Amino acid sequence: MTRLCTFVAVGLLLALAACGPGPAPSPTEVPTPTAPPEPRTVRVMTHDSFDIGEEVLAAFEAQHNAKVEVLQAGDAGVVLNQAILSADNPLADVLYGVDNTLLSRALKAGILDPYNSPLLAHIPDPLELDPQQRALPVDYGDVCLNYDKAWFAGHNLAPPANLEDLVKPEYKSLTVVENPATSSPGLAFLLATIGHFGETGDHAYLDYWAALRENDVLVVEGWEDAYWGQFTYGSKGEGQRPIVVSYASSPPVEVQFAEQPFEEAPTAAVVGDGSCFRQIEFVGILKGAQNRDLAEAWIDFMLGQTFQEDIPLHMFMFPANQDAALPEVFAKFALVPDHPAEVDYAAIETNREAWIEAWTEVVLR
Amino acid sequence: MRQGDKGTRGQGDEETRSEKRFAICHSPFAIRSILHPPSSILLLALLPLGFLLVFYFYPLASILSLSFAPEGHFSLATLGKLFRTPYYLHTLWFTVWQAALSTILTVGLALPGAYVFARYDFPGKSLVQALTTVPFVLPTIVVALAFSALLGPRGLANLALMRLLGLDRPPLDLQYTLAIILLAHVFYNYTLVLRIVGTYWANLDPRLEEAARMLGASRLRAFRRVTLPLLSPAIGAAALLVFIFCFTSFGVILVLGGPRFATLEVEIYRQTIQYLDLPLAAALSVVQILFTFALMAVYARLQARVTRPLELRPRQVTQRQPRRPRERLVVGANVGLMLVLLVAPLAALVARSLTLSETGGALAFYRQLFENPRGSAFYVPPVAAVRNSLTFALATVALSVTLGLMAATVLTHRPSSPSPPSPPLPLSPSLLDPLFMLPLGTSAVTLGLGYIVALDQPPLNLRTSPLLVVLAHALVALPFVVRSVLPALRSINPRLREAAALLGASPWRVWRKVDLPIVARAVLVGAVFAFTVSMGEFGATSLIARPERPTMPVAIYRFLGRPGAANYGQALAMATLLMLVCTLGFLAIERFRVGEVGGF
Numbered sequence: 001m002t003r004l005c006t007f008v009a010v011g012l013l014l015a016l017a018a019c020g021p022g023p024a025p026s027p028t029e030v031p032t033p034t035a036p037p038e039p040r041t042v043r044v045m046t047h048d049s050f051d052i053g054e055e056v057l058a059a060f061e062a063q064h065n066a067k068v069e070v071l072q073a074g075d076a077g078v079v080l081n082q083a084i085l086s087a088d089n090p091l092a093d094v095l096y097g098v099d100n101t102l103l104s105r106a107l108k109a110g111i112l113d114p115y116n117s118p119l120l121a122h123i124p125d126p127l128e129l130d131p132q133q134r135a136l137p138v139d140y141g142d143v144c145l146n147y148d149k150a151w152f153a154g155h156n157l158a159p160p161a162n163l164e165d166l167v168k169p170e171y172k173s174l175t176v177v178e179n180p181a182t183s184s185p186g187l188a189f190l191l192a193t194i195g196h197f198g199e200t201g202d203h204a205y206l207d208y209w210a211a212l213r214e215n216d217v218l219v220v221e222g223w224e225d226a227y228w229g230q231f232t233y234g235s236k237g238e239g240q241r242p243i244v245v246s247y248a249s250s251p252p253v254e255v256q257f258a259e260q261p262f263e264e265a266p267t268a269a270v271v272g273d274g275s276c277f278r279q280i281e282f283v284g285i286l287k288g289a290q291n292r293d294l295a296e297a298w299i300d301f302m303l304g305q306t307f308q309e310d311i312p313l314h315m316f317m318f319p320a321n322q323d324a325a326l327p328e329v330f331a332k333f334a335l336v337p338d339h340p341a342e343v344d345y346a347a348i349e350t351n352r353e354a355w356i357e358a359w360t361e362v363v364l365r
Numbered sequence: 366m367r368q369g370d371k372g373t374r375g376q377g378d379e380e381t382r383s384e385k386r387f388a389i390c391h392s393p394f395a396i397r398s399i400l401h402p403p404s405s406i407l408l409l410a411l412l413p414l415g416f417l418l419v420f421y422f423y424p425l426a427s428i429l430s431l432s433f434a435p436e437g438h439f440s441l442a443t444l445g446k447l448f449r450t451p452y453y454l455h456t457l458w459f460t461v462w463q464a465a466l467s468t469i470l471t472v473g474l475a476l477p478g479a480y481v482f483a484r485y486d487f488p489g490k491s492l493v494q495a496l497t498t499v500p501f502v503l504p505t506i507v508v509a510l511a512f513s514a515l516l517g518p519r520g521l522a523n524l525a526l527m528r529l530l531g532l533d534r535p536p537l538d539l540q541y542t543l544a545i546i547l548l549a550h551v552f553y554n555y556t557l558v559l560r561i562v563g564t565y566w567a568n569l570d571p572r573l574e575e576a577a578r579m580l581g582a583s584r585l586r587a588f589r590r591v592t593l594p595l596l597s598p599a600i601g602a603a604a605l606l607v608f609i610f611c612f613t614s615f616g617v618i619l620v621l622g623g624p625r626f627a628t629l630e631v632e633i634y635r636q637t638i639q640y641l642d643l644p645l646a647a648a649l650s651v652v653q654i655l656f657t658f659a660l661m662a663v664y665a666r667l668q669a670r671v672t673r674p675l676e677l678r679p680r681q682v683t684q685r686q687p688r689r690p691r692e693r694l695v696v697g698a699n700v701g702l703m704l705v706l707l708v709a710p711l712a713a714l715v716a717r718s719l720t721l722s723e724t725g726g727a728l729a730f731y732r733q734l735f736e737n738p739r740g741s742a743f744y745v746p747p748v749a750a751v752r753n754s755l756t757f758a759l760a761t762v763a764l765s766v767t768l769g770l771m772a773a774t775v776l777t778h779r780p781s782s783p784s785p786p787s788p789p790l791p792l793s794p795s796l797l798d799p800l801f802m803l804p805l806g807t808s809a810v811t812l813g814l815g816y817i818v819a820l821d822q823p824p825l826n827l828r829t830s831p832l833l834v835v836l837a838h839a840l841v842a843l844p845f846v847v848r849s850v851l852p853a854l855r856s857i858n859p860r861l862r863e864a865a866a867l868l869g870a871s872p873w874r875v876w877r878k879v880d881l882p883i884v885a886r887a888v889l890v891g892a893v894f895a896f897t898v899s900m901g902e903f904g905a906t907s908l909i910a911r912p913e914r915p916t917m918p919v920a921i922y923r924f925l926g927r928p929g930a931a932n933y934g935q936a937l938a939m940a941t942l943l944m945l946v947c948t949l950g951f952l953a954i955e956r957f958r959v960g961e962v963g964g965f
Contacts, residue, residue, distance in 0.1 A: 048923065048926065053739065053741065056742075073908060081637065082908075085431070181639055222620070224926070225506065225620055228925060234933070236930075236933075238518075238520070253927060254929055257928065259722060259934075316927060352639070
């Protein structure tokens with residue numbers, strides 16, 4: 001009995017300790033008149049994939065006498081929804097991670113304030129989608145088919161070169177894709193097919209998908225399941241699909257996180273014309289941000305060379321700033337498509353539901 | 366309220382007689398009101414109800430009203446549309462029947478196991494019991510990887526069958542089928558039945574069944590006519606939890622079932638996240654909540670009727686070693702089933718985490734967990750992940766057990782006189798009971814967004830506070846605690862309390878000396894589930910924007926979020942660590958003995 005009480009008491013204490021405002025500052029930490037002013041905080045709302053080098057972050061905090069508070073909550077779609085729902089009383093000062101599939105929704109909701117950063121001069125025009133500079137491009141990545149090199153070598157089959165190859169009989173039952181209704185690379189790949197084949201005509205995207213279904217394409221819920229569960233390379237031989245929808249950056253990342261140094265990447269991306277969809281990720285200042293100048297400084301920092309060169313190895317995307325040098329593993333092993341499929345970002349918001357519904361009808365029902 | 370009305374006539378009569386005896390010195394009603402003065406019951410109800418009000422009903426109402434009335438005027442048109450669209454009716458129907466089927470399967474498979482755990486004592490029992498609960502905390506994607514290592518086209522089961530039967534194709538193809546959804550639901554929920562029913566069963570007096578056997582009843586008849594009715598409160602409680610869990614199933618359906626299956630919860634997620642169709646998502650949420658409430662209301666009425674006061678026995682008296690061959694066979698078969706069904710997938714994961722590395726030896730990925738080669742600011746040291754998970758979990762246990770005990774006490778309260786002064790709160794258990802269950806039957810997506818909308822002003826400005834994580838976990842854990850404790854609390858013979866009160870014990874002392882020792886075991890079961898709820902990051906927390914305080918499941922998701930063999934290996938290593946910490950946690954919780962009575 002007493003022990004149960006102790007148990008509950010200890011638990012409650014722990015709860016308090018864990019969730020309280022933190023330990024009281026010790027006497028030595030009390031600011032003295034000579035100490036620098038209290039650091040200000042910039043709150044950044046972003047998705048779970050956000051990452052940054054420790055030193056890079058520390059440099060920003062030191063330079064601006066600021067504390068960066070990063071709030072991560074699920075994938076980009078969840079984060080944007082939260083930002084929209086909390087528009088009247090924003091959760092953060094800066095929103096990072098909205099991509100071109102979500103951009104139109106963010107702009108329509110009117111949650112972002114314009115900021116004409118001087119660093120935009122270093123960013124190629126095609127990446128700048130919002131002429132009012134409410135959303136500024138930070139990085140991009142191409143969603144492409146990846147294939148298992150060893151599998152194709154072992155089966156004496158040429159790896160696919162473009163989307164059309166996937167519907168050929170020799171590629172039957174080889175491909176796994178993600179459901180566009182639940183996965184962001186899944187949606188991006190659907191958009192690639194829409195951009196490439198078009199919505200109408202003799203060989204529109206739905207005809208392509210019908211043929212893909214005939215050729216036994218496997219649809220799974222998300223990237224994790226596709227890559228680790230079904231992709232022959234990612235699953236270490238347990239999966240049976242040597243072609244998977246992933247990113248153009250996946251092959252260099254495989255090298256980066258390999259157990260032993262590779263001479264060449266074990267996988268490769270299919271970067272033929274029109275076979276990839278380019279995701280561009282944006283940053284913007286939320287309406288009602290508390291420290292506007294600090295938020296601007298953070299955005300300049302994100303677009304600046306130090307952070308931009310830090311992006312590939314932490315977020316596995318390509319820097320938008322053209323002055324940023326790529327790390328060796330990216331320069332050596334990454335293929336970048338010259339001509340990704342093009343889909344207007346405003347059209348994505350208008351048609352998203354209809355496209356996904358039509359796709360579901362053709363591929364799943 | 367209806368305890369002792371029907372079906373317990375014999376005991377009821379006896380009670381009346383004893384009350385007459387007491388009446389010489391005290392009116393029985395007076396004793397009851399000493400035990401539970403209406404004011405104290407009200408006070409006791411205030412805290413759990415207040416908690417629900419602030420952290421459940423208020424956020425829920427905020428997000429629902431925002432969804433249904435974005436421009437200020439209220440419209441239920443979407444709700445109507447829902448019932449006219451065949452697809453959604455179909456989804457509702459699938460949601461219900463897969464949950465019903467999963468519940469029947471889980472209860473059917475776990476009931477023999479509960480019997481074995483209730484009646485026999487054997488070496489390794491607590492370890493097996495702890496391991497059966499581990500599935501409960503595992504992220505779905507990890508379970509999917511474990512299943513595919515066992516049941517996939519190149520999984521161990523298929524390889525063994527191919528060799529055994531000389532086949533050249535894998536005979537089992539369960540990927541993305543209903544069968545694997547059901548299997549996963551059994552895998553996750555077996556422990557609910559095992560623990561809740563097993564704990565209750567352990568304290569049932571075996572002499573009742575023995576008496577029936579002596580009077581010539583067959584083993585089956587004695588079970589059906591004596592044991593089963595006595596067990597029904599616990600079976601009902603466990604089945605209800607399993608059903609609601611499967612009814613709101615999300616990850617299992619998406620990841621293991623694949624894109625052709627959808628429950629209401631899956632549809633709510635799609636509508637919210639992908640289409641931002643809040644009205645439709647809210648309508649689906651309302652259907653889900655109404656269904657849970659209706660189910661609960663029916664259940665609460667039934668339960669109040671079938672529960673009867675019992676003479677509970679300490680488990681030292683009811684349990685024995687399996688000695689006869691038949692007993693050993695029964696124990697062995699059930700433990701074997703648990704090992705194959707629940708422990709084998711876990712073992713497959715552990716084995717993978719140890720064997721996957723080609724160059725670094727068995728512990729390569731475990732070592733890598735402690736390294737931060739890229740100097741990432743968001744690197745999670747494993748010690749910190751374990752500490753964060755445990756801190757959240759212990760806080761959740763403390764909060765939900767405290768509130769759950771209060772709620773359960775309120776729910777077992779009987780009015781103090783035949784014509785009670787009408788209570789200021791609707792304290793009728795059949796109305797209150799469903800309220801405490803609702804959080805479990807509510808979409809985590811909806812509630813998560815509700816927090817964003819509602820908890821944004823002081824003093825409740827909790828949107829980005831780690832405290833919200835604990836509150837959200839406790840909300841989901843509360844139904845588990847209430848359901849675990851309630852059958853035991855209801856089974857206490859009120860005469861025990863009355864006798865204690867007559868002898869001059871204060872209500873607090875009566876509760877401590879009579880109620881608590883008898884329900885202590887059940888409280889620990891509730892604590893175990895509260896612990897798992899938090900360790901497994903259930904409920905709305907995945908949608909809460911939280912500053913750096915990553916837990917073990919969060920770390921696993923981070924590793925699985927990017928390509929590379931090292932990430933895969935470290936995710937498996939972290940999952941193994943999660944299993945280890947949970948197993949130790951369960952064993953530690955079970956070690957708690959309450960007072961010197963023990964054995965209950």
